[in-house]
Amino acid sequence: CTAGSSCFPNADELASFNSSVGEQLFKSSPYGSVCYEGSFEAAACSNLVANKGIAGFRETLPLAMMFVNNEFDSEGNGCLIPDTVPSEPLTEACALGGLPSYYVNATTPEDISSSVKFAAKYNLRLRVKNTGHDYTGRSTDHGAFTIRTSNFRGLELIDDFIPNGCPKSVHRTSVLAGGAGVVARDIYNVSAGLGIITTGGYSSSVGVNGGFVQGGGAAGPWQPLFGMGADNVLQYDVVLTDGTITVANDCVNSDLFWAMRGGGGVFAIATKVYLEAHAAFQAVNVVA
Ligand SMILES: Cc1cc2nc3c(=O)[nH]c(=O)nc-3n(C[C@H](O)[C@H](O)[C@H](O)COP(=O)(O)OP(=O)(O)OC[C@H]3O[C@@H](n4cnc5c(N)ncnc54)[C@H](O)[C@@H]3O)c2cc1C
The missing domain is CATH 3.30.465.10 (Uridine Diphospho-n-acetylenolpyruvylglucosamine Reductase; domain 3)
Incomplete structure (x- = not known):
């Protein structure tokens, strides 16, 4: 079940789940949208263009994969980061593509437990993402409900x-x-x-x-x-x-x-x- 389907949890159900994970449920947006019309932010776009090839920078983006081809869906939809800073907002399509619809910034085992149960209850397309180094893109998917584990440090x-x-x-x-x-x-x-x-x-x-x-x-x-x-x-x-x-x-x-x-x-x-x-x-x- 993916966002937009009738089986997907409604706003109240999402809000209730969100409070059970310390308000750490987030609705995704394509991080590249800062270079595109509608969400353009010149400084953020410039930063993205300059650092998009650096693993340490990509790690700081909650949804980014190390290989950008994994961020596109099977139809080729996604949000391409340009190689040079555009002088004007880009007007091409910028979509979530292969990125999840929602993600949980889990910080405790209990957050993960609640997330797994929530995903099972609504038959959500569950993914687990740490750094996004997976060569075949298994830590992301179109319409997924993703649990992020990268906060588990120490x-x-x-x-x-x-x-x-x-x-x-x-x-x-x-x-x-x-x-x-x-x-x-x-x-x-x-x-x-x-x-x-x-x-x-x-x-x-x-x-x-x-x-x-x-x-x-x-x-x-x-x-x-x-x-x-x-x-x-x-x-x-x-x-x-x-x-x-x-x-x-x-x-x-x-x-x-x-x-x-x-x-x-x-x-x-x-x-x-x-x-x-x-x-x-x-x-x-x-x-x-
Ligand atoms: C640029 C690059 C350099 C690499 N260098 C090396 C190297 O030097 N040596 C080497 O051996 N390999 C290397 N790899 C391969 C890398 O070890 C694997 O891709 C590994 O699976 C990455 O794990 P991750 O958690 O960092 O990535 P992710 O993409 O976040 O996760 C990879 C897979 O593990 C799952 N997963 C992650 N965390 C958990 C968890 N806590 N519980 C359950 N499942 C989890 C994800 O769902 C996904 O299926 C490299 C890959 C890349 C892209």
Whole structure:
């Protein structure tokens, strides 16, 4: 069910849901509209044109994907950002295209739980978006109701971690736990200060605790030493598709845990990821 259909929740139902997620439900508009007639803002358009190719900037746009082709729908509708700043507002069509109709800026597992239940109740086209790095655009869709996970940040080092529900014999001496919105540069910056190494990608903007580990986590500097990203996950805090808040590890929801380490998603929504940490060491990297 997508916005505009009779099955879509009405204004009162949307308002009631919005209050349950701390007023963090937003109706989408194409972010490129600041370059187009009707919504033209010269300074904002100029900023967009100048920075549209920078991953760190795209991350700040709630709906932007890293590859703009994913922002267009199957009919080719979308909102193209020009390569140069237009002197006059553009008059071509600027539509949501492949972007969602509504999104939730989730900040707690409870927000995600409420959102999943709301989406199920109205059969909404649910998508989960972190950084928008997905090559095939699975974190966006035309008419979707999207849960954003990129607010789940923060990293903490845990000594003697025992996954929930596991015997004490299953423990690790050093674990880096972080929110599902943590990206590679967060991990590298914090790890350097803590004298540890854990998994990550070559690209500093990739969502390590989002799609990266769930898709396997293939390409990064430490994979030859410590295995793929998914091999380093000891536990996920998750919200299940029925809205239940729980964990997935080798002892609890072990099938789900297996699927979330390379299955590509989205079997559940991760809110926190526990990564095995390794002691840092001196190394020389030689690039031929
Ligand atoms: C420019 C670029 C550079 C890249 N560099 C590397 C690299 O160096 N090494 C490497 O191995 N890979 C790299 N990748 C691939 C990248 O790791 C994957 O695309 C990964 O899935 C991105 O995850 P994300 O959360 O950042 O992106 P998103 O597009 O936000 O999410 C990707 C997928 O994961 C799902 N997802 C996200 N968060 C959650 C969550 N919390 N719970 C459940 N599902 C979730 C989304 O629904 C979507 O299906 C790169 C991709 C790009 C575009």
